Amino acid sequence: MPTIRLSSGTLHYLEQGQGVPLLLLSANPGDARDFAAVMPTLARHYRVLALDWPGYGESDIPQQAQHWSAEHFHAVLLEFITALKLPPALCIGNSVGGNAAARLAALTPQLVRGLLLVAPGGFTPHNAISRAFCRLMGSRFALSPRRWAGLYLKRRTPITQAMLDRAAGLQAEPARLVLNRATWRSFATSGNDLRALAADITAPTLLMFGQQDPAIPAHKDGKVAARCLPQARFVAMPCGHACFAELPEAFLAEALPFLARCLSDGRADGSGAPG
Numbered sequence: 001m002p003t004i005r006l007s008s009g010t011l012h013y014l015e016q017g018q019g020v021p022l023l024l025l026s027a028n029p030g031d032a033r034d035f036a037a038v039m040p041t042l043a044r045h046y047r048v049l050a051l052d053w054p055g056y057g058e059s060d061i062p063q064q065a066q067h068w069s070a071e072h073f074h075a076v077l078l079e080f081i082t083a084l085k086l087p088p089a090l091c092i093g094n095s096v097g098g099n100a101a102a103r104l105a106a107l108t109p110q111l112v113r114g115l116l117l118v119a120p121g122g123f124t125p126h127n128a129i130s131r132a133f134c135r136l137m138g139s140r141f142a143l144s145p146r147r148w149a150g151l152y153l154k155r156r157t158p159i160t161q162a163m164l165d166r167a168a169g170l171q172a173e174p175a176r177l178v179l180n181r182a183t184w185r186s187f188a189t190s191g192n193d194l195r196a197l198a199a200d201i202t203a204p205t206l207l208m209f210g211q212q213d214p215a216i217p218a219h220k221d222g223k224v225a226a227r228c229l230p231q232a233r234f235v236a237m238p239c240g241h242a243c244f245a246e247l248p249e250a251f252l253a254e255a256l257p258f259l260a261r262c263l264s265d266g267r268a269d270g271s272g273a274p275g
Contacts, residue, residue, distance in 0.1 A: 001058060006079050008072075009060025013080075014050040017043030020113070020263060021089035024050035025077065025097030027119075027241065028183050029145040029171040030163070031057030034094070037159045037248035038255070046090065046259070051080065053097075055179040056171065065179040069186035070121060073100040074107075081111060090259055094118040094242055095216065096183065099194060106200040114262025115205040116255055119216040119241050121187060122194030123225040131188040138185030145171040145180060154212040154240030155247065163245060198228035204265070205232035206258045208251070210239045233258070 001012050014032045022042055024035045032050035042048050052059040054076060055068070062068065077100045081089065090113050093101030098120025105112040124130060136142060143151075146168035153160045170176070186192055207225050209218035216222070218236040226234045235254055239246040244255075 004080065004083055006054075006076060006083065008054040008062040008076055008079075011054060011060070011076070011080065012052040012058040014039070014048075016040065016048050017045070018047050020046050021086045022046035022048045022259070023077070023081075023089050023091045023093075023101070024048060025073075025091065025093035025101055026051070026053065026056070027095030027097055028053075029056065029149065029167050029176075029180055030094065030097075031166065033057070033166070034159070034163055034242065034245055035092075036162070036245075037157070038244045038252055041252055041256075045256070049084075051077070055176050061175050061179060065175070066182050068179045068182040069189070070096050070099050070183060070192040071103075071186070073097065074103040077101070077104055078108065078111075086111075088113045090114045090116070090262060092116040092118065092244070092255070093120060094244070096121050098122075099192065102194050102201060103197065105203045105205075106194075106197045109200070109202050112203045114259060115201065115203045116208065116258060117205065117225070118208045118243060119210060119213055119221075120194070120207075120225065121216065122192055123198075123221045123228060124187075124216070125220075125224055126188055134184055134188035138181045140181075142177075142181055142184065144168075145177075152213055152215040152241035153246060154210070157246060157248075159245045159248070160242070163242070195224065195228050198225075201229060204258070204262045205229050206254065207232050207234045208243055208254065209234075209236050210241055210243055210246075211236050212239060213241045215241050
């Protein structure tokens, strides 16, 4: 597993394939292995790089993890792209990974050729109940990562079972919970809100939400995201929070044509779609 030294510490990532970079960005909790069901197929067409966020997978836990926020994920992503000197990339981001990818596309549009957002964070119209839940999940009374993932992963496959196993093991370690809970506390803050920033996203965008997702529901947050990104295509799938793991074939049926179109329109370096 390749590594790179960033300001947050050593970051691990998986890499397969060659060509236009395709970044895979997981949720909180989650890591690069969450994309195991789709990564081999994607790697036939792209240089796929799946990150272990700081504090997840094999990456170092950052200092001051108790102050970590959703905005830090974007900072890590930008530093990763800069350190590897990647050309303009495609991004697939889930949950907080989707937030980071969308923020990257809005603030540095020259770096993003296409954006596939899977239940992205940052489009929740918060109220007293949602803010209270974020505070709960950011406290010592929070649901465990395993219990929370068990609620939002609605389909059991070998990949989702492995995700649940990691949530019950590595991601439940006390030092990692500090980061997880800090991130949750940040979800209710203005720094996590993408609704205004979304107007600056010019990259082709596909929104994918799970119809059974209790975390970032298609009928609520999904509709808000679609209003904020009127140029984006919206797809609701019969699953929970991670369609690429729960319904990988259906996910690829949507993702592959979309990603190819992002290249065939001549963006960035003008290269064509993969063969």
